[in-house]
Amino acid sequence: MTGPPIKHExxxxxxxxxxxxxxxxxxVALDDVSLEVNRGQVLALLGDNGAGKSTLIKCxxxxxxxxxxxxxxxxxxxxIRSPADARRLGIETVYQDLAxxxxxxxxxxxxxxxxxxxxxxxxxxxxxxxxxxMNETTRRLLDQLRVRLPxxxxxxxxxxxxxxxxxxxxxxxxxxxxxxxxxxxxxALGVRETKQVLELIVxxxxxxxxxxxxxxxxxxxxEIADRAVxxxxxxxxxxxxxxxxxxxxxxxxxxxx
Numbered sequence: 037m038t039g040p041p042i043k044h045e046x047x048x049x050x051x052x053x054x055x056x057x058x059x060x061x062x063x064v065a066l067d068d069v070s071l072e073v074n075r076g077q078v079l080a081l082l083g084d085n086g087a088g089k090s091t092l093i094k095c096x097x098x099x100x101x102x103x104x105x106x107x108x109x110x111x112x113x114x115x116i117r118s119p120a121d122a123r124r125l126g127i128e129t130v131y132q133d134l135a136x137x138x139x140x141x142x143x144x145x146x147x148x149x150x151x152x153x154x155x156x157x158x159x160x161x162x163x164x165x166x167x168x169x170m171n172e173t174t175r176r177l178l179d180q181l182r183v184r185l186p187x188x189x190x191x192x193x194x195x196x197x198x199x200x201x202x203x204x205x206x207x208x209x210x211x212x213x214x215x216x217x218x219x220x221x222x223x224a225l226g227v228r229e230t231k232q233v234l235e236l237i238v239x240x241x242x243x244x245x246x247x248x249x250x251x252x253x254x255x256x257x258x259e260i261a262d263r264a265v266x267x268x269x270x271x272x273x274x275x276x277x278x279x280x281x282x283x284x285x286x287x288x289x290x291x292x293x
Contacts, residue, residue, distance in 0.1 A: 048111065050075045050246040051096070051127075051215050056105030058091055065091040067270045069105075073215065073263075078237060078247045080257040080278065083267035084290055089250050092267070093217050096248075097129040098122040109214055126213030132220050134204040138193030142185065143167075143174040145192055146207045173210070181206050181239050198229025205236055209245065216240055217248045222256060234260055254283060268292055 049072035058066040066088050073079040083089050094100045096107065098119040106113055109125055116122050122129070136145050147170050153163035175188060183202045185195065192200060201221055208216050218237065222230040238260055240247050251257060257264055258278045266273040266289040274289040276282055 049073065049108075050110060051248075052106075052108040052111075053092070053096065054106040054108070056092070056095060056107070057103050058095055058100060059103055065270050066095070066102075069267065069270070069272055071265045071272075071275075073246045073248055075246045076241055076244045077262045078241050078249055078260055080261035080264040081248055081250045081267065082252075082254075082257065082264055082286065082290055083273070086269075087267040087273075087290075088270040089267055090219070091270075093129060093219065093248065093250065096122070096215075097127055097217060123211060126211075127215045127217070128208035128212035129217040130201075130204045130208050130219060130221060132223055134200055136192045136200060136204060139191060141189050141191060142178065142203050142206075143171045143188075145203060146170065146174045146177075146210055150211070177206055177210050178202075180243075181209065181236055183236065196229060197225050198232050201225065201229070201233050202236055205233070205240070209240060209243075212245065215246045215248065217250075219250045220252070221249070222251065222253065230256075254278075254286060257286075258283065266290055 052072040054070050056066055056069045069088065069092060071079070081089050081092070091100060095102045096116070098116040098121050101117065107116060108114065114125055116125065137148060140148070152166040152170050153160070154166060155163065178185070183206055185199055192203060205218065205221065221233050221237070225233065234256060237247060237249065249261060258280055261278050263275065264278045264286060265275045266286065268290065273292070276286060278286065
């Protein structure tokens with residue numbers, strides 16, 4: 037990675053989760069879970085399979101309804117009942133499947149379901165797409181995040197895994213005014229593409245985004261994360277500042293040693 041990642045001083049949390057619980061019938065998926073993340077910070081969310089990480093981010097992003105607990109944004113309690121609510125509040129999530137349209141280019145994928153069109157007094161189905169504006173905004177953001185593509189008009193299906201991941205992350209950044217959540221963003225990527233995605237995450241942090249990173253790769257956590265929260269069996273298992281010297285401590289929290 038080019039240069040050391042910038043570590044930011046602590047500030048008022050952008051996202052706070054307090055005492056969140058979630059059940060699916062008799063199964064307790066989350067039990068009194070709390071975390072917080074600041075702007076200009078990467079928070080690594082760690083844990084073995086079944087630890088509750090995915091359920092937690094799905095509660096934050098509106099896929100699941102929490103049974104109890106509080107979610108705050110910018111110090112204010114919010115009620116997130118759907119993914120649309122989360123997006124309106126400025127929370128964007130990139131899942132492992134990326135949810136991209138292979139037969140469309142970057143701009144069309146950026147604005148899928150959120151197309152810019154006008155004039156506003158016409159019924160939505162009769163408005164004209166503002167294609168040039170969408171293309172210019174997409175191109176500007178990709179340049180800002182240093183995303184390099186074979187061609188701006190290339191179809192997503194013809195791009196490499198790293199380029200597709202970069203498009204998904206950049207799309208989230210375009211609409212996330214508060215929090216970006218990344219679920220295993222380097223899974224199934226090669227070494228060079230993984231490096232590009234990690235550099236993109238550092239760019240997000242340096243642009244003052246609050247980033248939650250779910251990953252199993254401790255090397256990546258130590259390299260770019262400011263803090264790490266470990267979950268085990270649906271509960272908080274610990275929190276630390278990732279450093280090479282406390283790697284074994286993190287592993288112990290994950291496995292419950």
